[in-house]
Amino acid sequence: MQKGKGMKFVGDSRIKVGPKQTIPKDYSEYPGRTEPFWPNFLLKEWLVGAVFLIGFLCLVAAHPSPLEIKADPNTSGYIPLPDWYFLFLYELLKYEFAAAEYVVIGTIGIPGLAFGALLLAPFLDSKPGRRPTQRPIAVILMLLAVVSVFWLTYESASAVNWEERAEYSVSNMTEVEVDKDHAGYEVYANNCMSCHGDSLQGVPGMAPDLVDLPYDAAAIKDIAQNGIGEMPADMFTGSDEELNQLADFIMTASGGEAAEGEGEGSDSEDSSEGEDSAE
Structure with a gap:
């Protein structure tokens, strides 16, 4: 009988099998056709992803998202668009x-x-x-x-x-600090906010902004009652006192002088000068 012939090797379950070593397959026989997933293929994927991410971050930093004004339900002329x-x-x-x-x-x-x-x-x-x-x-x-x-x-x-x-765009908007505790704010909200916005920013193509107006308080009251340009008359519905409060609010919020105080002060000074000159 030849050596080893007819002999069978049987595994013994009582012997613990040691940890298997993960040995990548030898792909030398298939050059350029395939490669091990770890680490060759996965490393390439990570490198491509890192380059794309860095490029995307640079693009975002160079050209930030063009943000628009805050949504305002009172601005009827603004049509929101999705991304x-x-x-x-x-x-x-x-x-x-x-x-x-x-x-x-x-x-x-x-x-x-x-x-x-x-x-x-x-x-x-x-x-x-x-x-x-x-x-x-x-x-x-x-x-x-x-x-x-x-x-x-x-x-x-x-x-x-x-x-x-x-x-x-936010970059084209003039920030105005609106005093909501002002007596004329409620009058403005009831008569003007639907067209001119909650911060006097106006609506492009519909109503101009009310910032840095070239009018005094008397002109603002006249425009509110009689209109101007495409703005129709009788847009304001309120008492004379509310009209004065509205003009004072717009002048104060837009950076102008107070409607009531300055006007009364100038009238009193003019009257006193007139009395002095008469004397």
Whole structure:
């Protein structure tokens, strides 16, 4: 009998097996075709992600987000817009079949079908090939999604007057400290705030701002009652006392002189000078 012939080696369960050493496979036989996931492939992914993140942070630092004014329900002329990555959904809601009584279709139905189709694409087309011609269902669904998003975003962005919207930018707004305890604030809120805003900032294309006005208190009261330019008359509805309070509030908030005190002071000085000269 030859040595070793007919002999069988059986493992003994009483002997503890030591910890397995994770030894990467030898891919030298397949140069350039594959590589170990750890650390080769994962390290490359981390490097690409780090470069993209640093570049994105530099872009954000160089061109910060163009913030607009604080939302104000009293500003009826301002039309809010979603962020750029939601403009395609915003544009979709303008179509007749996705708006008004069909708004559920535009907000849930069509987006749900679109994202559901993309999620099911790998299962609908499970062929092993990587070429686009070998994956027709997945390629068609992806092309439809990309073309739709780009087209709707372009249509929405081209319909916006960006020069007019720039007037709503925070950088173009003049900060005004409004004294809400002033007697004329409530009068302003009831008569002027819907057009000129809660901080006298105005509404571009609708009403001018009330900051640094070239008018005195008498002119402001006259404009409030009789209008000016596109502002119609009889916009103010209140008593003469409230009119004086409104003019004083606007003059004080916009950086001008007080309507009541300065006017009365100047009149008294003029009258006293007149009496002296008469004497």
